Amino acid sequence: MKIGVVTFPGTLDDRDAQRAVRIAGGEVVKLWHADADLHSVDAVILPGGFSFGDYLRCGAIAAQAPVMESIIDAANGGLPVLGICNGFQVLVESHLLPGGLIRNEHQHFICRDQKLIVENIDTAWTNGFKLGQEITIPLKNGEGGYIADDETLRRLEGDGLIAFRYSEVNPNGSVNNIAGLRNERGNVVGLMPHPEHAVEPGFGPDTPLAMRSGVDGLTFFTSVLNQVVNS
Template sequence: MKIGVVTFPGTLDDRDAQRAVRLAGGTPVPLWHADTNLHDVDAVVLPGGFSYGDYLRCGAIAAQAPVMQTIIEKANQGLPVLGICNGFQVLVESHLLPGGLIRNENQHFICRDQTLRVENTSTAWTNQFQLNEEIVIPLKNGEGGYIADAETLKRLEGENLITFRYVDVNPNGSMNDIAGLRNAKGNVVGLMPHPEHAVEAGFGPDMPEAMRSGVDGLKFFTSVIHSLVNA
């Protein structure tokens, strides 16, 4: 399975996302922001970091990049796309997911191991989780406060599109504790925390069993491979 990982000017976690794809058994394919060609990939990851200085709004200029025009078109046809952190911001600015992300409520950049509840497992990126499973993956952002108007929130809750919710601590003031969302088809998922940093024992978050042993992020990538194999 070929999984594309986009690099924008300012992307930080593209190499980590490529490594996560590899550890899950896929073949990572680097994609370039200025290239409209997706090189026949079966899925796409929009990784975290920054893009175009995050000028105007985080993800706003990236959403206009040549590669995104192809990704938006294919995502609307069912191509699995995962947006992590800045990638989630790019997805909302591309209107592939609703709402917006604003500066954290307390104004601070936050970096912590974060517990999330998986509230929807019928997506390309979460089918290997158990419903309501609690997972721990790193969170690191300055602009992770999820907001949407009352009508959108009602629709997200009613149509069961909220895929991840913060547990114990709402680190950034996100409405309804929203950490991540899916689209109606379930091929597009975006979240602020970073699954690609929790894929290999020794390099993941601290867990009760052992330091840095957390690998809960790996299932995002095995999920997409599973959904592609069974497609």
């Protein structure tokens, strides 16, 4: 199973995303922003970072990259796409997911292990979770406040398009505690927190069992591999 990981100028977490794919058992294909060829991948990850220096708006210039034209077409045709942090911002700027992301309400960059509630498991990237499961993965962003107009929010809530909500603490002022979204088809998922940083014991968030033993993020990557195998 080939999972493409896109690198834009200013992407930071592409190597961690590649590592997460390998740990989950997938084959990594490196995709470059200027190359519109998706090299026959079975899924795509848009990793975190500060693509194009966050110029204009976070993710706005990356959304215009040649590789994104192909990804938008493929996503509309059902290709699984996961956007993490800046990747989520790219998905929103590409109109693959609705709404927008603005500077954190408290105006500070935040970096913490964040509890989330899995709100939807009918997606390519969350089918390995249990509905309502609480997971902990790192969160690190300056512009992670999710907003949308009232009509969009009603649709997101009514159609079950909220994939993750922040639990216990709302770290950035996101409306309705929204941490991540899915599209109608369930192939596109975007979220601000970073599953790729919680995939290997010794390097993840602390858990009650042991320090740095959290691997809740791994399920994102095993989920898509299972879906690709079964489809």
